[in-house]
Amino acid sequence: MSQDKPTSKIKTKSKPGTTAAAPTPALAAAPATDWSVNYAATITAEDLRQHLSVLASDEYEGRETGQKGQKMAADYISKQFAAFGLSGPVKGGANMHLQQFELERSTWAAGGQTLQVGGKTYTWLQDYYVRGVTPFQTLTTVQPLFVGYGIEQEGYSDYATAGDVKGKDLFMLMGEPLGADGKPVLSPDGKPTRWGQASPGAKLELAARKGARSVFFVDFSPNANFAKLAARLASSTNAPIIRFTDAPVRYAPGIYVSPAVGYAILKTKEADVQKYLTAVAAAKKPVASSFKPASIKIKTEKKREMFGTENVLGYLEGTDKKDELLVISAHYDHLGVKNGVVFNGADDDGSGTASVLELAQAFAQAKKEGHGPRRSLLFLANTGEEVGLLGSEYYVNHPIFPLAQTVTNLNIDMLGRVDKDHEGKGDYVYLVGSDKLSSELHALSEATTAKYTPVALDYKYNDPNDPERIYYRSDHYNFAKNKVPVLYYTSGLHDDYHKESDDVDKIDFPAMTRRDQLIFHTAWELANRDSRVVIDSNKP
Numbered sequence: 001m002s003q004d005k006p007t008s009k010i011k012t013k014s015k016p017g018t019t020a021a022a023p024t025p026a027l028a029a030a031p032a033t034d035w036s037v038n039y040a041a042t043i044t045a046e047d048l049r050q051h052l053s054v055l056a057s058d059e060y061e062g063r064e065t066g067q068k069g070q071k072m073a074a075d076y077i078s079k080q081f082a083a084f085g086l087s088g089p090v091k092g093g094a095n096m097h098l099q100q101f102e103l104e105r106s107t108w109a110a111g112g113q114t115l116q117v118g119g120k121t122y123t124w125l126q127d128y129y130v131r132g133v134t135p136f137q138t139l140t141t142v143q144p145l146f147v148g149y150g151i152e153q154e155g156y157s158d159y160a161t162a163g164d165v166k167g168k169d170l171f172m173l174m175g176e177p178l179g180a181d182g183k184p185v186l187s188p189d190g191k192p193t194r195w196g197q198a199s200p201g202a203k204l205e206l207a208a209r210k211g212a213r214s215v216f217f218v219d220f221s222p223n224a225n226f227a228k229l230a231a232r233l234a235s236s237t238n239a240p241i242i243r244f245t246d247a248p249v250r251y252a253p254g255i256y257v258s259p260a261v262g263y264a265i266l267k268t269k270e271a272d273v274q275k276y277l278t279a280v281a282a283a284k285k286p287v288a289s290s291f292k293p294a295s296i297k298i299k300t301e302k303k304r305e306m307f308g309t310e311n312v313l314g315y316l317e318g319t320d321k322k323d324e325l326l327v328i329s330a331h332y333d334h335l336g337v338k339n340g341v342v343f344n345g346a347d348d349d350g351s352g353t354a355s356v357l358e359l360a361q362a363f364a365q366a367k368k369e370g371h372g373p374r375r376s377l378l379f380l381a382n383t384g385e386e387v388g389l390l391g392s393e394y395y396v397n398h399p400i401f402p403l404a405q406t407v408t409n410l411n412i413d414m415l416g417r418v419d420k421d422h423e424g425k426g427d428y429v430y431l432v433g434s435d436k437l438s439s440e441l442h443a444l445s446e447a448t449t450a451k452y453t454p455v456a457l458d459y460k461y462n463d464p465n466d467p468e469r470i471y472y473r474s475d476h477y478n479f480a481k482n483k484v485p486v487l488y489y490t491s492g493l494h495d496d497y498h499k500e501s502d503d504v505d506k507i508d509f510p511a512m513t514r515r516d517q518l519i520f521h522t523a524w525e526l527a528n529r530d531s532r533v534v535i536d537s538n539k540p
Contacts, residue, residue: 064336112301218262
């Protein structure tokens, strides 16, 4: 807020013997109106509740990507955008608010899974399970190649003696070498590395880069309980896989087998395996093994179908800087109906979607009343986040407005709760990604918060070593990958995350309102400042 200018002194003259009339005092200039405060106040708990009570109702059937409830939500959001006066920027369709595209859904064919080793047939979801899309649509004979732990880093490579693994099927151990004290021997501080048991993705990504066709995993650690794990993962294992048909392969498909199956494949027994594990840990490098894997017969048949889905876009044109764009996003899809139970996803991410609607309404009202933003704004409700950030991936690969002119993405995902770390401690919000590409964006965010709101900023999930890897798990990441500065707002994880109990009655609407007002103030500053924030860093 600008300072008032001092008033000037007024000189008067009078004739002799007369008294000069007292001068009229100059009035101080009225302070400039801070319109950000006015329009932030239009974001209310009542409006948020109204939107969320529709989006997270049983009628919307959990908004699963490609299903009836998701289509109903898209219709609701697009009608709200139109009612606010936002234009639809997508050309060529009947509804210009909808960015439509196709995805592939694959599901396991009934009775289409077979695994045989040495003439013995094993049981699906009891002795083995599969994650990913495998190439084994028909019964295929596989001769796996044993590659130890499947690790490759400086000073340690299980691939060094494996030769060219392109097109081959690899057999590797879960986890990483552990010493007698149970601590990882490849870690300088004894903490699990990215190769550790909780992160098979690093091994699958490496195998894919090397061109492997598939990876068979076995966990021989003493505390492994394959039957319990397979049962816990049964629901997600059986869930449809949704993807772009032309998506690049980032991870090799993983086939996970029980220790009993693992011993059969390696044609060995527990004592010999433990001897091998001990030798590797002692050497802190790969050692030769006597394992000669048996051939495997496997079929993992899937049914595939194409279906349509859509992002929902509302556009508000700016004034003198209208060619630059601020994107405010949230995903509106959720998990749908499972075993007859609706997963309403009130917080994840009905809260973010309702927030985007309220922010859109506030900016639209400002423009109607002659106080519109200098930069243009795109309000983006993404589909397909729960199945791999697919809606935002489609947008950044098919942007309606050039990404080079997109100054920032503010993304909202799960904003309606108070997590256990902050119970009774006042208003807060987790900020993720603000410093990854632009230190100026980070500073702007903190300064805006200090000026307008008493909301505490928590950067727990912004830590590169965050075990939850939150930075990589919502739609902002697709913008960040394309060098668009991002700010991701969340109130954090809770016990109802991805459960049927994530309902509207658990949302803290007053807290959510104050967080949304903070986001509005930050968006207002980004949309109206003289220069766009500068990209000056590239943090992981």
